[in-house]
Amino acid sequence: MISDKFENKEGTITLTVDDLTGDTKIIMSKGMFSRMSPDVEKVVKGLVYDEVIGAKGKVAKGGKAIFASDIVEPDMPHDFVSNKAKEDVYAVFTSDFHIGSILFLQKEFENFLDWLNLKNNRIDIAEKVKYILVAGDIVDGVGVYPHQDKELALSDIYKQYDFAAELISRIPEDIEVILSPGNHDAVRISEPQLKISKKFAPKFYDMKNVHLVGNPAYVTMEGVNVLMYHGEALDNLIRAIPGLSYSAPEKAMKEFLKKRHLSPIYADIFPSEKDYLSIENIPDVILSGHVHAIGYDNYRNVHLINSGCFQGRTKFQEEMGHVPTPAKVPVMNLKTHDITWLDFGENSQ
Ligand SMILES: [Fe+2]
Structure with a gap:
């Protein structure tokens, strides 16, 4: 080491x-x-x-x-064969809604909900969506960074999750929704993070099609294995490795596989005998968010997807020179592994 x-x-x-x-x-x-x-x-x-x-x-x-x-480096074998579904169904990969922020893009998010309810273009895909995976930062949270209260439309964490539940309840009930937390959610900062609790988001627990998981989490859909990881360690990797940037998160995500670890540079990791961030089982897809920029690559047959966000550009991102790509959502046909980026921007539907 x-x-x-x-x-x-x-x-x-x-x-x-x-x-x-x-x-x-x-x-x-x-x-x-x-x-x-x-x-x-x-x-x-x-x-x-x-x-x-x-x-x-x-x-x-x-x-x-x-x-x-x-x-x-530990790296990936050259002969990994990915798993494919038998049925022609789609999974939607998304994250970083930041509900409760004044910059939450509600109109664009409603375009997304309309699409799922077959009210928009690309119904050919929408009618085959069976799963939605959300890789963290469902709400903007409270007290995540100094003076955050000035950038909140809802300054109460319970109200943020209530509103999130109201929006998510508009997703058709036959679509399974898997919610994993991020650094803005009401969970501990140390990774692995536990699922969002009933105390903060009781309404999620009343919805039959909503499933709460930790961060990271392995999720299997129709035989296709997805490793969901919000992606906080991407910050450290982008800082440490020359050539990596916030505009191409998929390149940083490749390091997860080369180093076979989701947080290769030691960060705030919860002490435990088992290393829950090491990648022992190779997934078919790694889904991350956190950097708010959409990205895709394939490394030795593993799809690396960063799912963008539904939040406008924050002051912090302006100061850091980060340009988010909001309202763009990658969807994947689990049978063919074809990936399409859909745009729910204000005027796109
Ligand atoms: Fe985020």
Whole structure:
């Protein structure tokens, strides 16, 4: 496990890793990079603190350092075959409604509800929707960041969930809705996060087609496995790895699979003997939100989907230069794995 990473002026990279002997240095000089495959250099540039790696090379005298000739991450096998449904049904992937915020895009969200009720374009897809997965930040929450009260239309968390339940109750009852929490929901900050409780959202518990799960959560629909993870760790990955950005979250999501962990850089993780954030079972889809920008990629047969949001651009996002892509919703045919992005923008329906 990497505890330190240092690059000197000459381009030599030294990793300090925890291993069974205590700690060891892994040294890679620039000259060594020139003899390695370009893939290894790419892997090394993307290494982050706390991730688990393997190293091959020559052990230095005294055994406290390795001059590495190869570095490997846990990564994905090359021969993963994804699961497909037998029936021609669709799943909708969405997140980050931020209900209760003054920037919640109610009109656009109602366009989405109308579509699900077969009142809009693309009825060919809408009539086959059987599942809606929501990857967190259902409400905007209360006290999530300083002076948030100035940006809230509903400043009471109970009223935020009541209104969310009212809107979600307009989803046809034959569609199963799976709700997972995010960092704005009324759950603990540490991951894994537990499902939203009955105390805060009693109305969700009265709806037969609403299912509350934790974050992260594995959900299986018609044999297709989806790993839902809100995505708070994307912030740390985007900060740490050169070339990653908020406008292409799918590239950061690829790191989940390369490192086989949803929060490779240690963050606020709830202490537990089992690591609930490691990716032991390979899913067919990873669904995240959090960055409010839609994104899609496929890595070794796993679909990586970031589902955007239903919230306008916040002051914080303006200051940070983030441009959200609201009201765009990816849908997937679970039989063919075809993915379509639908736009519920104000004038689109
Ligand atoms: Fe969010």
